[in-house]
Amino acid sequence: xxxxKQVNILDYHSSFDQDTRIxxxxxxxxxxxxxxGTYIEGVLNKNQKASKxxxxxxxxxxxxxxxxxxxxxxxxxxKEIGVGMVIISEAEDTYNFxxxxxxxxxxxxxxxxxxxxxxxxxxxxxxxxxxEQRKLPHSQKGxxxxxxxxxxxxxxxxxxxxVIPVDDDLSFxxxxxKIDK
Amino acid sequence: MENLEIEGSHxxxxxxxxxxxxxxxxxxxxxxxxxxxxxxxxxxxxxWVEDYIELVHGPLALIIRLTYFNTSTxxxxxxxxxxxxxxxxxxxxxxxxxxxxxxxxxxxEDIDDYIIDTGLDINKIPF
Numbered sequence: 001x002x003x004x005k006q007v008n009i010l011d012y013h014s015s016f017d018q019d020t021r022i023x024x025x026x027x028x029x030x031x032x033x034x035x036x037g038t039y040i041e042g043v044l045n046k047n048q049k050a051s052k053x054x055x056x057x058x059x060x061x062x063x064x065x066x067x068x069x070x071x072x073x074x075x076x077x078x079k080e081i082g083v084g085m086v087i088i089s090e091a092e093d094t095y096n097f098x099x100x101x102x103x104x105x106x107x108x109x110x111x112x113x114x115x116x117x118x119x120x121x122x123x124x125x126x127x128x129x130x131x132e133q134r135k136l137p138h139s140q141k142g143x144x145x146x147x148x149x150x151x152x153x154x155x156x157x158x159x160x161x162x163v164i165p166v167d168d169d170l171s172f173x174x175x176x177x178k179i180d181k
Numbered sequence: 182m183e184n185l186e187i188e189g190s191h192x193x194x195x196x197x198x199x200x201x202x203x204x205x206x207x208x209x210x211x212x213x214x215x216x217x218x219x220x221x222x223x224x225x226x227x228x229w230v231e232d233y234i235e236l237v238h239g240p241l242a243l244i245i246r247l248t249y250f251n252t253s254t255x256x257x258x259x260x261x262x263x264x265x266x267x268x269x270x271x272x273x274x275x276x277x278x279x280x281x282x283x284x285x286x287x288x289x290e291d292i293d294d295y296i297i298d299t300g301l302d303i304n305k306i307p308f
Contacts, residue, residue, distance in 0.1 A: 052285070060252060127294055131297065
């Protein structure tokens with residue numbers, strides 16, 4: 001089997017720099033949550049404060065992917081799990097976190113709108129926005145609709161959002177966030 | 182009325198320890214909370230508190246010692262606090278002690294947000 005027809009592995013490899021600590025693409029199931037979660041707790045534990053923030057951000061973004069990604073894998077137990085990418089890298093002063101996944105074009109406007117609101121607010125306003133949104137009932141998936149707000153609060157930096165159109169139905173949605181060391 | 186006891190664990194998901202005592206009215210929630218199905222997990226806790234208020238109608242002390250919870254959990258905690266606020270307003274005796282790591286500024290902010298949200302007197306106890 002010639003895998004190179006499916007994946008240009010050199011391109012994939014070259015797209016990461018030497019600061020990359022983790023790169024993953026696939027279904028974000030509980031085993032992956034645990035594996036990456038344990039990595040974060042372990043390797044980053046020299047800096048407990050940052051490690052806790054990286055972990056919190058990872059959980060919220062990973063859960064967003066597993067719930068809302070437009071790309072699903074059916075696992076052995078017949079559960080459908082969202083597929084996406086997780087990349088963690090380390091720079092001199094920050095840990096950098098990036099996730100990406102396909103989303104339906106129908107959902108893009110509301111995601112961008114929410115992200116822009118988040119980035120336009122200062123910390124106190126963000127907390128108020130979180131309290132407002134948290135009062136709404138649980139979403140169908142059991143989420144609280146405040147994952148992205150919490151990510152911005154935890155990171156204390158704006159969300160770096162990018163949307164790349166893929167076709168008539170789907171776009172690729174990525175979020176990059178920084179966590180100060 | 183039965184007590185509610187759940188042993189916590191830190192595996193793929195994080196299950197908090199739950200110890201709700203119907204005799205004393207002391208309800209402890211500790212550990213970490215990140216669950217596969219948050220609503221499903223917290224439903225029995227919410228039902229227990231509602232039953233206690235209705236059947237026992239005694240003082241209730243909620244002791245929280247969570248070191249981590251995700252946003253989905255934060256919504257369920259709000260549900261419990263809102264029930265306690267209603268109980269307090271209807272004459273029930275409610276005490277809430279929230280223990281937190283004094284270095285965890287985010288957690289302290291979370292507690293402050295619950296105080297603003299519910300109007301409850303939550304005692305913040307740093308450790």
